[in-house]
Amino acid sequence: xxxxxxxxxxxxxxxxxxxxxxxxxxxxxxxxxxxxxxxxxxxxxxxxxxxxxxxxxxxxxxxxxxxxxxxxxxxxxxxxxxxxxxxxxxxxxxxxxxxxxxxxxxxxxxxxxxxxxxxxxxxxxxxxxxxxxxxxxxxxxxxxxxxxxxxxxxxxxxxxxxxxxxxxxxxxxxxxx
Amino acid sequence: xxxxxxxxxxxxxxxxxxxxxxxxxxxxxxxxxxxxxxxxxxxxxxxxxxxxxxxxxxxxxxxxxxxxxxxxxxxxxxxxxxxxxxxxxxxxxxxxxxxxxxxxxxxxxxxxxxxxxxxxxxxxxxxxxxxxxxxxxxxxxxxxxxxxxxxxx
Numbered sequence: 001x002x003x004x005x006x007x008x009x010x011x012x013x014x015x016x017x018x019x020x021x022x023x024x025x026x027x028x029x030x031x032x033x034x035x036x037x038x039x040x041x042x043x044x045x046x047x048x049x050x051x052x053x054x055x056x057x058x059x060x061x062x063x064x065x066x067x068x069x070x071x072x073x074x075x076x077x078x079x080x081x082x083x084x085x086x087x088x089x090x091x092x093x094x095x096x097x098x099x100x101x102x103x104x105x106x107x108x109x110x111x112x113x114x115x116x117x118x119x120x121x122x123x124x125x126x127x128x129x130x131x132x133x134x135x136x137x138x139x140x141x142x143x144x145x146x147x148x149x150x151x152x153x154x155x156x157x158x159x160x161x162x163x164x165x166x167x168x169x170x171x172x173x174x175x176x177x
Numbered sequence: 178x179x180x181x182x183x184x185x186x187x188x189x190x191x192x193x194x195x196x197x198x199x200x201x202x203x204x205x206x207x208x209x210x211x212x213x214x215x216x217x218x219x220x221x222x223x224x225x226x227x228x229x230x231x232x233x234x235x236x237x238x239x240x241x242x243x244x245x246x247x248x249x250x251x252x253x254x255x256x257x258x259x260x261x262x263x264x265x266x267x268x269x270x271x272x273x274x275x276x277x278x279x280x281x282x283x284x285x286x287x288x289x290x291x292x293x294x295x296x297x298x299x300x301x302x303x304x305x306x307x308x309x310x311x312x313x314x315x316x317x318x319x320x321x322x323x324x325x326x327x328x329x330x
Contacts (some may be wrong), residue, residue, distance in 0.1 A: 026328070029203065032205040032304070034209040034224065034247070034306075034323055035209070036210070037315055037319070038319065039214065039316065041217065075250075094239070098240075175237075
């Protein structure tokens with residue numbers, strides 16, 4: 001009788017131990033979603049060059065081409081044989097993405113390839129709105145991932161500016177932000 | 178008579194023991210998001226358990242699509258310590274509708290390895306990871322899921 005009781009108690013202890021172990025080893029699982037969106041790289045192409053047209057220095061002065069391509073001048077005598085134009089850069093990338101615009105590396109002067117030059121200052125906007133100052137430093141791509149940057153400029157012409165073809169570069173860089 | 182008492186002793190502790198311990202429960206409250214980025218020359222996107230997103234290699238992050246660390250809400254026995262395990266490298270992959278994929282590596286959690294439930298019996302566990310992005314990673318929305326396991330210590 002005594003030995004039977006001992007056996008039952010041992011079994012009880014064992015059952016308690018098993019019950020406790022069963023609960024504490026119950027691992028619980030949690031599941032979470034994970035997402036990522038890969039977007040198109042941003043790109044820029046030069047669609048139209050900035051063209052100041054053709055002119056004689058006259059008394060010297062300046063010529064400005066607005067972002068809409070409209071010329072205005074002082075002192076110089078413009079020729080109508082070459083139509084002026086504002087530069088246009090086309091940007092493509094992810095829909096609705098915002099980006100920064102910089103102009104570092106743009107020529108401060110146009111040169112005839114020799115020793116003659118004319119100082120150039122540029123300005124820009126995003127809608128060919130006819131701006132003649134200021135510059136767009138950021139943009140937002142459209143729902144189809146496109147936008148254009150329009151660049152105009154002002155050229156300073158000397159009274160004794162040597163005849164020739166003057167050129168330089170406008171550098172526009174875009175970067176997602 | 179003595180035998181009957183022994184049987185009672187055998188049965189009674191069972192419900193008592195189970196009831197004393199509150200089961201651990203895990204609920205996902207915030208998904209893991211690597212956000213929007215351009216693949217560039219390829220690299221990785223890292224989201225820390227604190228939710229800070231960084232890129233390596235040529236990947237360019239967009240501020241317009243910020244990421245987030247995953248968060249799980251744990252509830253259970255007050256002040257009880259628990260262990261947490263996160264997926265091992267390469268077992269989780271994000272895929273796009275067109276069948277392209279990016280593997281998720283280096284899962285990390287905060288608390289890491291093990292933690293302790295608060296006096297109220299709850300705690301938030303945050304999970305971060307690293308996404309591998311190839312140079313020619315096709316544009317698209319990628320998604321997947323992962324599991325974490327928690328257990329009382």
